[in-house]
Amino acid sequence: MSFKNITNRLILVFIIIWSSNFSTQIFSQKYVPQKLLSQYYQPNFTSNYYNLKDIFHIKKNILNGRDETVIIQKIIDNNNIVLLPNTTIYINKNGLKIGSNKKILFQKNTKIKFLGGTRGKLSDVLKIYNAKNVEIINAVIVGSRNNNINQSGQWNGAISVLNSSNVTIINPKITESYGDGITIGSEDGGFSENVLVSGGWIDTSRRNGISITSGKKITVQNIFVSNTYGQEPESGIDIEASWNKDVLLDINVKNVCTFNNSSTGISINLNGLATDKSKDVKFTSITIDGHTDIESRHGLLTSLNTIPHTFDTKGSILIKNANWKSSREISYWKSSKDHSINITFSNIKIDDIQKKNYFENSIKNLKNIKLQD
Structure with a gap:
């Protein structure tokens, strides 16, 4: 046996033992370095969004300090551009429905506190359902995962975009979501289209920071996602179709840090x-371009063609300019079956030499997977 083969086997044994040790450890939240966070979360309250005509400014004095859902919903229904009051707003389990042609602006101290509780699907806080031309600017939403109430399910989102088009979400700060921080997709076989999430911070979501389940022309960029835990898949960003009627076409993740x-x-x-x-x-x-991961279990995971059907999806996945640092286990986890979709890796940096060698050796000569310099 050659020295190279012996080395590769030793690396593999090391990774297996290492992964076994880590799998028994209990996850714990970590403090987010502010210097790192500030590269992604930069809310701007003096932008042109706040200089639009016909803004309806909600005053603090109309709030009751307990449950303002009905009050806020009525104003959103009757006005296209709404500036929320510069204080905490309490929203009950019904959430807020955001219809077409709406702009919702948060001020520096505006915060939505979701009272919950969630009851499975459609228990979302901001509900952008079957709508078009919607903008959500500088949203701050605290979810219900830590509320001392009876809750169930896993799919609620702080912001949920279902069957909607031309939606822009700028610089959200979302914490403690019982399900996802942001959900983009459909629940009935449709899809969302032309959705942009740009900037922001999503922390301590229970299920995923961002879920993309069905969409065309979806872009998530310049965002920081941290400390996701509690309900599988537990990913910073999860691109996952629910069933064959879903669509995942032209999905772009750019310059994000998990x-x-x-x-x-x-x-x-x-x-x-x-x-x-x-x-x-x-x-x-x-396409995933410019992904940095720090201290997640894996930097990237692909699960493909594990369900026993005749055909799996075709197409392409491009992963380029990635930097996976201090992964708690192997940096890239993949399902073992062959798949039809083509995966190309380009300019992948892994800070640990043994994990880097394992990554390169594990995909070498595999069908439909290519590693470029």
């Missing part, structure tokens, strides 16, 4: 797109 997430920084799960009918085969395209 920090200390229980499972993985970014996960891509395309098993839901599998089918037994050739006419239902989906084409998927995903």
